[in-house]
Amino acid sequence: METLDIVIVKRCLAGDKEAFSELITKYKRLIYNVIYNMINNKEEVNDIAQEVFIRIYRALDKYDPQYKFSTWSVKIATNYCLDVIRKKKVDTMPIDEAVGVSSDIDTPESSYLKREQSDRVNYELSKLPEKYRVPLILYHKNGLSYEEMTKVLNEPMTIIKNRLFRARQMLKEKLSAERKEGIL
DSSP: OHHHHHHHHHHHHTTOHHHHHHHHHHHHHHHHHHHHHHHOOHHHHHHHHHHHHHHHHHTGGGOOTTSOHHHHHHHHHHHHHHHHHHHHTOOOOOOGGGSOOOOSSOOHHHHHHHHHHHHHHHHHHHHSOHHHHHHHIIIIITOOOHHHHHHHHTOOHHHHHHHHHHHHHHHHHHHHHHHHHTOO
16 A cells, blocks of 8 residues: 555656645545644634645655655644644644543433533643643544654654653543542
């Protein structure tokens, strides 16, 4: 599968304009998910995705086929999103899957409670320092492996694992403190 990506990249570099649309089609969903999970603003996702794909296109000659194209493109998307966040000082991030509330019957009350808890988790996540927040998002929301995260974040695996552990602990402490106070 990855050999197909390098073939497509080589076609792009040779001037085949249709080849890049194949890459966009193949990775559009992944890139959109990364952007949405980091920015959490539906109105901005399309603009940011367009800029990310332009950056991917311009950097195709720097692509190293020893790495998965998906990992390389996620790294470009992540770096661009971090730039956008820093410029805007946006500090809200969703992590709906971390809520962990499940119910056999989805009643309006349970839906409301799930959403409320999800909002609280998102709020607390947004307050985490960037170096802890980003690995949590990449791992839990985007499903990146530790190895993929080392390439995206340019950090050794020990640091990635340590930051994920610390981020989870900080989030857990915040949420459990609020439960004790009756907020959650």
